Amino acid sequence: MEKSTWVATPNIAVVKYWGKKDNYLNIPNNGSISVTMDETLSTRTTVEFSPMHKKDELVLNGQFARDTELARAVKVLDAIRKAAGIKERAHVESENNFPTAAGIASSASGFAALACAGADSAGLQASEKELSIFARLGSGSACRSVLGGFAEWKVGSKKNGSDSYAVRVAPAEHWLELRNVIAITDSKRKKTGSAEGMELTTATSGLYSERVRTRPEIIRLMKGAILRKDLPDFLELTMRESSHMHAVMLDSFPPIMYLNDVSREIMWSIHEFNKSKGKICAGYTFDAGPNAHVYTVEKYANEVERMLRGISGVQKTIVCRSGNGPRKLSDMYALF
Amino acid sequence: MEKSTWVATPNIAVVKYWGKKDNYLNIPNNGSISVTMDETLSTRTTVEFSPMHKKDELVLNGQFARDTELARAVKVLDAIRKAAGIKERAHVESENNFPTAAGIASSASGFAALACAGADSAGLQASEKELSIFARLGSGSACRSVLGGFAEWKVGSKKNGSDSYAVRVAPAEHWLELRNVIAITDSKRKKTGSAEGMELTTATSGLYSERVRTRPEIIRLMKGAILRKDLPDFLELTMRESSHMHAVMLDSFPPIMYLNDVSREIMWSIHEFNKSKGKICAGYTFDAGPNAHVYTVEKYANEVERMLRGISGVQKTIVCRSGNGPRKLSDMYALF
Numbered sequence: 001m002e003k004s005t006w007v008a009t010p011n012i013a014v015v016k017y018w019g020k021k022d023n024y025l026n027i028p029n030n031g032s033i034s035v036t037m038d039e040t041l042s043t044r045t046t047v048e049f050s051p052m053h054k055k056d057e058l059v060l061n062g063q064f065a066r067d068t069e070l071a072r073a074v075k076v077l078d079a080i081r082k083a084a085g086i087k088e089r090a091h092v093e094s095e096n097n098f099p100t101a102a103g104i105a106s107s108a109s110g111f112a113a114l115a116c117a118g119a120d121s122a123g124l125q126a127s128e129k130e131l132s133i134f135a136r137l138g139s140g141s142a143c144r145s146v147l148g149g150f151a152e153w154k155v156g157s158k159k160n161g162s163d164s165y166a167v168r169v170a171p172a173e174h175w176l177e178l179r180n181v182i183a184i185t186d187s188k189r190k191k192t193g194s195a196e197g198m199e200l201t202t203a204t205s206g207l208y209s210e211r212v213r214t215r216p217e218i219i220r221l222m223k224g225a226i227l228r229k230d231l232p233d234f235l236e237l238t239m240r241e242s243s244h245m246h247a248v249m250l251d252s253f254p255p256i257m258y259l260n261d262v263s264r265e266i267m268w269s270i271h272e273f274n275k276s277k278g279k280i281c282a283g284y285t286f287d288a289g290p291n292a293h294v295y296t297v298e299k300y301a302n303e304v305e306r307m308l309r310g311i312s313g314v315q316k317t318i319v320c321r322s323g324n325g326p327r328k329l330s331d332m333y334a335l336f
Numbered sequence: 337m338e339k340s341t342w343v344a345t346p347n348i349a350v351v352k353y354w355g356k357k358d359n360y361l362n363i364p365n366n367g368s369i370s371v372t373m374d375e376t377l378s379t380r381t382t383v384e385f386s387p388m389h390k391k392d393e394l395v396l397n398g399q400f401a402r403d404t405e406l407a408r409a410v411k412v413l414d415a416i417r418k419a420a421g422i423k424e425r426a427h428v429e430s431e432n433n434f435p436t437a438a439g440i441a442s443s444a445s446g447f448a449a450l451a452c453a454g455a456d457s458a459g460l461q462a463s464e465k466e467l468s469i470f471a472r473l474g475s476g477s478a479c480r481s482v483l484g485g486f487a488e489w490k491v492g493s494k495k496n497g498s499d500s501y502a503v504r505v506a507p508a509e510h511w512l513e514l515r516n517v518i519a520i521t522d523s524k525r526k527k528t529g530s531a532e533g534m535e536l537t538t539a540t541s542g543l544y545s546e547r548v549r550t551r552p553e554i555i556r557l558m559k560g561a562i563l564r565k566d567l568p569d570f571l572e573l574t575m576r577e578s579s580h581m582h583a584v585m586l587d588s589f590p591p592i593m594y595l596n597d598v599s600r601e602i603m604w605s606i607h608e609f610n611k612s613k614g615k616i617c618a619g620y621t622f623d624a625g626p627n628a629h630v631y632t633v634e635k636y637a638n639e640v641e642r643m644l645r646g647i648s649g650v651q652k653t654i655v656c657r658s659g660n661g662p663r664k665l666s667d668m669y670a671l672f
Contacts, residue, residue, distance in 0.1 A: 206576075207583060210546045236589070240542075243591045247543060251583040253576050254607045261597045271590045 001088065003048040004120035005334045008113035008326035010106065011036040011145045012180060012293045014238045014285060015215065015222050016245045017153065019202040023195075025161040026140040029202065030215035032153045033169065033222050034144040035295075037180060038323035043106060045094040045113035046335040047121040049081075053089040059335075060094050060110075076114055076138040083130065084122035092118075093335035111138030112145035116326045132165035148172045148325030150226050152219065172322040175229050179301040183292040183308040184316040185262040194288045197249065197256045205251040211244060235283030235295060239270075242285040258288050262313035266292045269307060337424060339384040340456035341670045344449035344662035346442065347372040347481045348516060348629045350574045350621060351551065351558050352581045353489065355538040359531075361497040362476040365538065366551035368489045369505065369558050370480040371631075373516060374659035379442060381430040381449035382671040383457040385417075389425040395671075396430050396446075412450050412474040419466065420458035428454075429671035447474030448481035452662045468501035484508045484661030486562050488555065508658040511565050513633040517618075519644040520652040521598040521626045530624045533585065533592045541587040547580060567633060571619030574631060575606075578621040594624050598649035602628045605643060 011034040019029040058065040058073045065073065077090050092114065096106045115134035119126040126134070128146060136143035143165055144151040149172035156163030192200065201208055218241060225233035249256040259267075267284055274280045282296040282304050296304045305317050347370040355365040394401040394409045401409065413426050428450065432442045451470035455462040462470070464482060472479035472489075479501055480487040485508035492499030528536065537544055554577060561569035585592040595603075603620055610616045618632040618640050632640045641653050 206550060206580065207543050207546055210543060214542060239591075240587075240589050243586050243589070244542065247583040247587040250579050250586060251576075253572070253579070255575075255579045255603060257595075257600050257603075259593075260600070264593050264596070267591060267593075 001049045001086070001121055001123055003046060003331065003334055003336075004117045005044065005046040005329045005331065006113045006117040006120065006326050007039060007042050007044045007329055008109045008116060008145055009037045009039055009042045009323045010109045011141065011151070012285060013141065013144070013287065014234070014295075015219050015241050016287070017140055018245050018248070019198045019208065019212070020140070021155075022159075022161065023199075025164075026136050027161045027164045028140060028153065028155055030212045031155050031219050032141075032144070033219060033226075034141070034151055034153070035178070035180070035322050036145055036148050036151060036172070036325055038172075038321045040318060040320045041096075041098045041109070043094060043096050043109035043113045044329065044333065044335065045092065045110070045117045047090055047092050047114065047117040048336075049086060049088040049090045049118075049121050051088050053091050056089050056092070058092045058094065061096060072111070072138045073114060076111060076134050077118055079134050079137055080115075080118045080122050080124065083126070084119075084124045086122055090118065090121070091336070095335060107139035108142045108145045111135045111142030112326055114138060115142070115146060116328070120328065128168075129165050133161065136161070136165065146326060149174060149322055152223065169223055169226055172324050175226070175322065177297040177299070178322055179296055179298055180320040180322075181294040181296060181301060181304050181308060182318040182320065183266055183294065183311070183314045184318070185260070185266075185290045185292070185313050192256045197252070197288060200254075200256060201248055201252045204253040205248045207251045208248050211248050231297060232280040235280045238285050238295060239283045246286065258290060259286060260290045262311065263290045263292060265311050265313065266294070266308065269311060270294060273304070273307060337385045337422070337457055337459055339382060339667065339670055340453045341380065341382040341665045341667065342449045342453040342456070342662050343375060343378050343380045343665055344445045344452060344481055345373045345375055345378045345659045346445045347477065347487070348621060349477065349480070349623065350570070350631075351555050351577050352623070353476055354581050354584070355534045355544065355548070356476070357491075358497065359535075361500075362472050363497045363500045364476060364489065364491055366548045367491050367555050368477075368480070369555060369562075370477070370487055370489070371514070371516070371658045372481055372484050372487060372508070372661055373656045374508075376654060376656045377432075377434045377445070379430060379432050379445035379449045380665065380669065380671065381428065381446065381453045383426055383428050383450065383453040384672075385422060385424040385426045385454075385457050387424050389427050392425050392428070394428045394430065397432060408447070408474045409450060412447060412470050413454055415470050415473055416451075416454045416458050416460065419462070420455075420460045422458055426454065426457070427672070431671060443475035444478045444481045447471045447478030448662055450474060451478070451482060452664070456664065465501050469497065472497070472501065482662060485510060485658055488559065505559055505562055508660050511562070511658065513635070514658055515632050515634055515637040516656040516658075517630040517632060517637060517640050517644060518654040518656065519602055519628040519630065519647070519650045520654070521596070521602075521628070521649050528592045533588070533624060536590075536592060537584055537588045540589040541584045543584050543587045547584050568616040571616045571631060574621050575619045582622065594626060595622060596626045598647065599626045599628060601647050601649065602630070602644065605647060606630060609640070609643060
């Protein structure tokens with residue numbers, strides 16, 4: 001068993017995951033679709049299974065992880081050990097190339113990198129499907145980051161989650177012009193974490209079952225828009241889906257509100273921008289936080305970025321393309 | 337026909353009206369329940385039908401009303417004329433005892449006062465039902481302000497709206513301890529007016545039909561909570577209903593967002609307050625704007641008011657009780 005180092009990137013859901021059937025296995029209530037990002041934002045992870053390690057250890061951005069954080073990684077390592085038929089414990093080190101405080105979810109890239117580097121270090125010839133399932137156990141949305149480009153996470157129907165994984169809708173090359181202009185806004189402490197928020201919504205929102213019931217049709221429409229590279233359809237579906245998720249969050253009791261006045265200003269500005277162009281050429285999506293991911297194409301990216309920078313409360317913008325998914329690095333890049 | 341002067345007060349919906357079956361007649365898609373406020377905030381209106389007036393005129397806070405504003409009043413005056421069998425035009429003057437800029441909807445109190453003073457000046461012995469219908473033609477929610485205390489606006493089933501009016505759930509005296517602590521927050525210009533917003537929601541929100549479908553049950557529960565004077569039930573239903581409406585607003589496309597960071601802080605503080613008390617003893621509701629109406633009982637009113645005043649962005653607080661509905665004033669108080 002050798003040390004293995006992989007880099008993986010976050011993904012942004014354009015049809016969103018919010019609410020689980022199974023809290024331990026991270027099996028979602030509805031399917032989702034995402035775009036995997038390029039390496040502008042990425043996580044590098046080195047895993048080494050070895051008889052030398054007495055217990056699983058995770059060093060995250062230079063700090064030993066504990067409790068829940070460590071437990072999530074161990075869940076992934078356990079699944080890899082089981083598949084590989086090994087017993088060895090692992091030492092894991094992981095680093096993000098972006099500040100954690102920036103409020104960009106790093107769990108998707110983190111667990112995708114862990115799944116790939118872990119399986120590789122365990123000597124497992126894992127398929128994308130297997131890697132996606134390993135990643136899912138750490139963080140639901142990570143199962144989509146194992147794939148490059150445009151990915152769909154299938155709910156599946158099996159109790160053990162063996163058919164709940166991400167599949168490719170289209171590779172990154174399919175839509176090269178696409179850009180994600182990220183606007184980092186003031187990020188105060190979240191009042192409700194994602195896991196806790198999901199449980200609250202599924203337990204208390206009267207509108208949630210309607211959300212779950214209607215997602216398959218939205219997924220069908222979103223796949224069509226991606227495959228046709230239909231920008232206005234893709235963007236309108238993306239914006240509507242973002243608001244749809246935030247609507248059922250607001251319908252929770254107590255209500256969950258991740259959007260703030262800056263997010264609201266961004267949303268409003270995008271609609272004004274589209275109006276000025278006479279067509280939909282930019283569209284926002286917000287995950288469980290106030291940072292905006294604004295999708296557009298190369299042609300409008302500079303203009304959109306300038307506009308976002310002009311909004312008071314936008315601290316920084318970052319532009320990404322869609323990326324190719326995780327890749328292995330040479331030992332030169334190992335973290336230990 | 338004599339000059340008649342009436343005072344009427346706003347009402348706050350605890351089960352809310354959002355979306356119309358008939359735009360001209362203001363027939364709603366779902367029923368609603370409100371609490372009529374006392375005269376802390378009120379509108380005084382004088383109406384005189386007379387052969388001397390060549391056309392209907394409306395002076396609102398010292399300014400002649402025109403266009404849409406005037407047209408809404410004429411709709412009410414026309415209905416009164418038809419019922420009374422008269423042809424005379426009317427001169428109307430109306431004044432709010434609170435600044436219009438404060439962002440508190442004055443159309444409910446305004447059209448309730450117009451309906452009462454208009455019918456009286458026309459010599460009509462109008463029932464509450466008739467007055468409620470007259471008021472509804474000017475502004476949907478005004479039909480509830482014609483009744484004191486706790487009122488339910490029935491959707492009705494007739495095309496002409498003759499069975500769409502408010503009925504009494506309980507008089508103001510039923511729950512004397514109840515208080516409404518209003519928190520006036522920074523009120524920027526609304527980006528979407530109510531009428532426009534309702535049309536947008538009914539046309540574009542996928543969740544809206546679910547809202548309409550489920551309101552009768554919420555109305556049943558809310559009536560029960562009011563009749564039992566069950567404070568925790570009343571407050572929880574009120575908070576949930578407020579968020580429910582704002583959720584379908586957010587689900588509209590483009591999204592409608594009336595809640596801002598200050599509203600959000602208020603909501604959060606109320607939940608913290610209830611947590612500290614170990615029970616639900618205060619509950620917010622927001623109409624189509626960022627100002628909060630926080631319901632509580634006398635016992636907690638000072639504490640709630642102090643807490644709201646401590647929130648940055650809360651400019652002013654006003655405390656109301658539930659009120660008895662419109663009343664006639666002597667000619668001494670006529671506005672002209």
